[in-house]
Amino acid sequence: MTPFTSVHLDFPQGQTLSCGIPIWVINGGDEDVCRISVYVVGGTMHETRPLLSLLTPQMALEGSAQFDSRQIAELLDYYGAWKTVLNHDTMSELSLSSMSEHYHRILPLLVDGLAHATFPESEFEMYKQRYAASYATTRNRVKYLAGVEMRRLYYGDGHPLVADIDPQQLLQLTVDDIQAFYARFFHPSHCRLVLSGKVSDDMVRLTDEAFSQWIDDTPAQKEPVWSIHPSDQMLSVVDKPGAVQAAVAMTIQAIGRTHPDYLALRLLCTVLGGYFGSRLMSNIREDKGYTYGINAFLSGRAEDGYIGVGTECDVRYTWQVIEEVKHEMQRLRDELIPLEELNLVRQFMLSDQVKTLDTPFNVASYVSSTWLYGVYPEYYNRQIDTVLHATPQLLQQVAQRYLNLDKLRIVIAGDKSALLSP
Secondary structure (H helix, E strand, O other): OOOOOOOOOOOOOEEEOOOOOEEEEEEOOOOOEEEEEEEEEOOHHHOOOOOHHHHHHHHHOOOEOOOOHHHHHHHHHHOOOEEEEEEOOOEEEEEEEEEHHHHHHHHHHHHHHHHHEOOOHHHHHHHHHHHHHHHHHHOOOHHHHHHHHHHHHHHOOOOHHHOOOOHHHHHOOOHHHHHHHHHHHOOHHHEEEEEEEOOOHHHHHHHHHHHOOOOOOOOOOOOOOOOOOOOOOOEEEEEOOOOOEEEEEEEEEOOOOOOOOHHHHHHHHHHHHOOOOOHHHHHHHHHOOOOOOEEEEEEEOOOOEEEEEEEEEEHHHHHHHHHHHHHHHHHHHHOOOOHHHHHHHHHHHHHHHHHHHOOHHHHHHHHHHHHHOOOOOOHHHHHHHHHHHOOHHHHHHHHHHHOOHHHOEEEEEEOHHHOOOO
């Protein structure tokens, strides 16, 4: 197999529709398929009630001035189109995908929902019940409990990203709550568009014409400013009586994506636990058999980030797992990574990065990350350069700067009565 030696992304230039909405067009692929994605400023960090940033875009395509819920469902089904809804820290995302030849048929559904959603009560109740049932199950999982507690330790009490989704609170939501969120954020001045797939000039023209009907002079909302105030607590145990497994979450506060060390630290985290042959997997899964899987990662936005480690294991092995994670972090501080191992990781990361260029939809997702996570346009190419040229000496220096075990926060969620002493 020939190793990768170079990969390059030509970041697409943005355009502006006549109505003032920015749009990025990514044309490519062999299939006659397209996707129009709308990103609205208004995400988890803007919520006053749980899941408003997810339920609002869901409801935008459940009824509008021109189309009722039944008509929308029938048209999507007839043209083989489908919607996707996601919420992010600072944005909501609503996408419609279809055959390119049917784009002109499904585009009016999207624009009318964005501009004139009616929020039918019956559909809203259906979504509430669905999400409440899902979270009722999710909240019983030790992995979820560990994640909520770790976010509390990392972000600090009161931060919106710490919120635990209570099913009863979901059931208490009203259409008025959704309408208020919609009225506050769903305006042209808050939006960005990405049109990807098999895209023609005519489709871009149709997009411009359609969105020009969405007229509103509401000024853009200010981004919320939330400071991170990590807890002084370095260890927390969340009791889940009767749980068979324990979930372990570990974090070290690190740096944001704009920091010069970020890309080298991401490579280091991959060595630690970012692929199947990583050090954590080789030691804790393959050698000691403490867990079926364990991973390490670097999570970052523009100005902040953290190194994370997560796994589930038999509660009897919890402290051993934690000690082995510390051991592998310390090894990266003390010893140079062998070139053979580093070259293996290089090829894994490069082949993984190539997937970003596989389809226009993947490129579109990367484009959206520039405003969702603070990724800058040259981030991709600089990451490739770092993966190709970072030396064992550089990575050891990075490990010594950031793999600080004194700053390691640990959360264990499981049956406390079965948790043996460390």
